[in-house]
Amino acid sequence: MPRGKRGGRVSALEGCREEEAPPAADAVPSVLWASGQQPEAAAEQILLRGIFEIGRDSCDVVLSERALRWQPIQPERPTGDSKYDFLRKEEFIELKDIFSVKLKWRYSVKQQKSGTLLGITLFICLRKEQNKLKDSTLDLINFSEDHCDIWFRQFKEILADFSNRPKSLKILLNPQSHKKEATQVYSEKVEPLLKIAGIKTDVTITEYEGHALSLLKECELQGFDGVVCVGGDGFASEVAHALLLRAQKNSRVETDLILTPVRAQLPLGVIPAGSTNVLAHSLHGIPHVVTATLHIIMGHIQPVDVCTFSTTGKFIRFGFSAMFGFGGRALALAEKYRWMSPNQRMDFAIIKTLAKLKPEDCEISFLPFNSSQDLEERAEGSPKSDYNDKWQMIQGRFLNVSIMAIPCLCSVAPRGLAPNTRLNNGSMALIIARNTSRPEFIKHLKRYTSVKNQFNFPFVETYTVEEVKVHPRSNISGHNPEEEDGPYETTSGNSFPWNVDGDLMEVASEVHVRVHPRLINLYGGRIEEMIPK
Numbered sequence: 001m002p003r004g005k006r007g008g009r010v011s012a013l014e015g016c017r018e019e020e021a022p023p024a025a026d027a028v029p030s031v032l033w034a035s036g037q038q039p040e041a042a043a044e045q046i047l048l049r050g051i052f053e054i055g056r057d058s059c060d061v062v063l064s065e066r067a068l069r070w071q072p073i074q075p076e077r078p079t080g081d082s083k084y085d086f087l088r089k090e091e092f093i094e095l096k097d098i099f100s101v102k103l104k105w106r107y108s109v110k111q112q113k114s115g116t117l118l119g120i121t122l123f124i125c126l127r128k129e130q131n132k133l134k135d136s137t138l139d140l141i142n143f144s145e146d147h148c149d150i151w152f153r154q155f156k157e158i159l160a161d162f163s164n165r166p167k168s169l170k171i172l173l174n175p176q177s178h179k180k181e182a183t184q185v186y187s188e189k190v191e192p193l194l195k196i197a198g199i200k201t202d203v204t205i206t207e208y209e210g211h212a213l214s215l216l217k218e219c220e221l222q223g224f225d226g227v228v229c230v231g232g233d234g235f236a237s238e239v240a241h242a243l244l245l246r247a248q249k250n251s252r253v254e255t256d257l258i259l260t261p262v263r264a265q266l267p268l269g270v271i272p273a274g275s276t277n278v279l280a281h282s283l284h285g286i287p288h289v290v291t292a293t294l295h296i297i298m299g300h301i302q303p304v305d306v307c308t309f310s311t312t313g314k315f316i317r318f319g320f321s322a323m324f325g326f327g328g329r330a331l332a333l334a335e336k337y338r339w340m341s342p343n344q345r346m347d348f349a350i351i352k353t354l355a356k357l358k359p360e361d362c363e364i365s366f367l368p369f370n371s372s373q374d375l376e377e378r379a380e381g382s383p384k385s386d387y388n389d390k391w392q393m394i395q396g397r398f399l400n401v402s403i404m405a406i407p408c409l410c411s412v413a414p415r416g417l418a419p420n421t422r423l424n425n426g427s428m429a430l431i432i433a434r435n436t437s438r439p440e441f442i443k444h445l446k447r448y449t450s451v452k453n454q455f456n457f458p459f460v461e462t463y464t465v466e467e468v469k470v471h472p473r474s475n476i477s478g479h480n481p482e483e484e485d486g487p488y489e490t491t492s493g494n495s496f497p498w499n500v501d502g503d504l505m506e507v508a509s510e511v512h513v514r515v516h517p518r519l520i521n522l523y524g525g526r527i528e529e530m531i532p533k
């Protein structure tokens with residue numbers, strides 16, 4: 001059986017083009033695989049066994065149902081010599097970590113069409129520290145076309161069995177996100193990986209605010225396995241809202257007042273390319289483009305809780321988190337300074353809103369989380385029996401009210417704005433900051449950046465809830481047209497600004513927020529599983 005020359009590392013060949021197998025990231029540090037939990041080899045059926053050169057060694061390679069294992073071939077040694085056993089240490093990768101396979105060819109300048117087969121390249125998803133995923137390659141070198149063909153077809157078959165992985169995606173890209181880098185992020189980091197994985201894409205670059213919403217109302221999504229948005233939180237929230245609205249319309253759910261929404265039909269992938277990437281950060285534990293892309297490619301799915309926002313019996317929108325009071329006012333003010341860079345205008349608005357800090361006089365009623373009810377039942381919209389009489393009410397003057405269905409991890413709050421909630425535990429965190437002095441409130445805000453408990457202040461209360469109604473008791477503090485750049489201005493007269501996933505929502509009266517367990521599937525890994533213990 002012809003084999004590659006010893007020591008002839010393929011990536012080191014000069015003057016050659018390797019077309020079929022483009023170089024992905026750096027080669028896999030094999031020690032990483034070996035240190036993982038090895039799948040039980042003995043019990044597995046062997047699919048193929050053969051010899052390939054891996055790295056600089058000729059290896060005995062075994063492909064079984066769950067893993068690919070290899071061991072350098074060593075000359076016979078006297079038995080019982082532990083030193084040589086160590087040298088023969090087996091390495092492996094699990095098949096579930098492979099996302100593509102290509103034949104590796106060498107083309108010289110003269111060989112434009114038919115090149116020389118060098119072997120097979122496997123594209124692998126590696127788990128790194130801090131929840132990061134990274135793409136890598138493993139070259140299996142063998143010059144025999146027949147040999148490689150058998151292995152190549154076997155790998156293709158294995159990959160085809162991962163039916164949860166998307167084959168075709170609708171991509172929506174906001175070119176205006178953050179510093180307008182979403183297009184570059186997509187073409188440089190996302191598209192090459194999707195191509196290697198053989199995923200078909202249909203890309204729409206949005207042209208105006210609300211474009212994604214109107215497009216997803218009408219466009220044909222048959223044939224797509226998922227939708228992916230490239231942008232920030234406002235954009236991701238718009239796309240999630242659009243997918244959920246579409247699902248209600250398809251199921252003929254009355255959208256004037258959505259009580260028990262149906263789940264979105266397609267999963268959504270979120271590529272972080274905005275000024276705030278709270279959703280992607282909460283989903284993946286890190287706002288990292290390659291990690292987000294690999295979760296999509298690998299078909300990792302997370303069902304995630306979603307809130308509905310309504311007022312006076314009318315549905316407004318879907319969303320993942322909201323802030324009323326300080327958070328809403330700061331966003332409303334930042335929106336007036338769109339000409340500034342995103343970070344600049346938000347910093348400026350926060351400082352200005354702090355300078356004019358004012359409590360909101362309101363009544364907050366909430367339904368505490370009923371942990372005894374089955375989440376699956378709730379997700380299916382089963383009635384809540386007599387639990388409705390458990391509503392509680394608090395009133396007073398509040399500086400900020402946060403209502404969050406997801407942990408809201410972000411760079412300024414590494415533990416999350418709502419560290420006690422999970423992506424899909426069927427509850428929301430209600431965090432209330434009562435009126436206090438400005439220095440005390442600032443101290444509370446600063447705590448978010450540290451690992452200390454940001455809620456350990458006498459004026460802060462936290463609840464785990466299923467529903468919340470925020471009812472401002474007077475409208476006086478609403479719109480104040482006299483105050484040219486005051487923090488209370490809204491664009492629609494006497495209304496109160498809310499910050500819903502970084503988007504401004506202006507509502508004049510009571511807002512009713514309800515959480516709906518696992519309403520949308522998002523591409524992402526389980527953070528709890530991913531954080532090393």
Ligand SMILES: Nc1ncnc2c1ncn2[C@@H]1O[C@H](COP(=O)(O)OP(=O)(O)OP(=O)(O)O)[C@@H](O)[C@H]1O
Pocket residue numbers: 173174175176177178179206207208209210211230231232233234235236238273274275276342502503
């Ligand atoms: N082509 C476009 N032009 C202007 N706005 C757009 C366009 N496409 C989408 N949008 C809107 O831009 C808003 C903000 O986008 P996104 O969240 O991606 O960026 P961001 O930089 O994180 O935003 P923000 O500056 O609000 O934090 C979204 O609400 C979205 O509807």
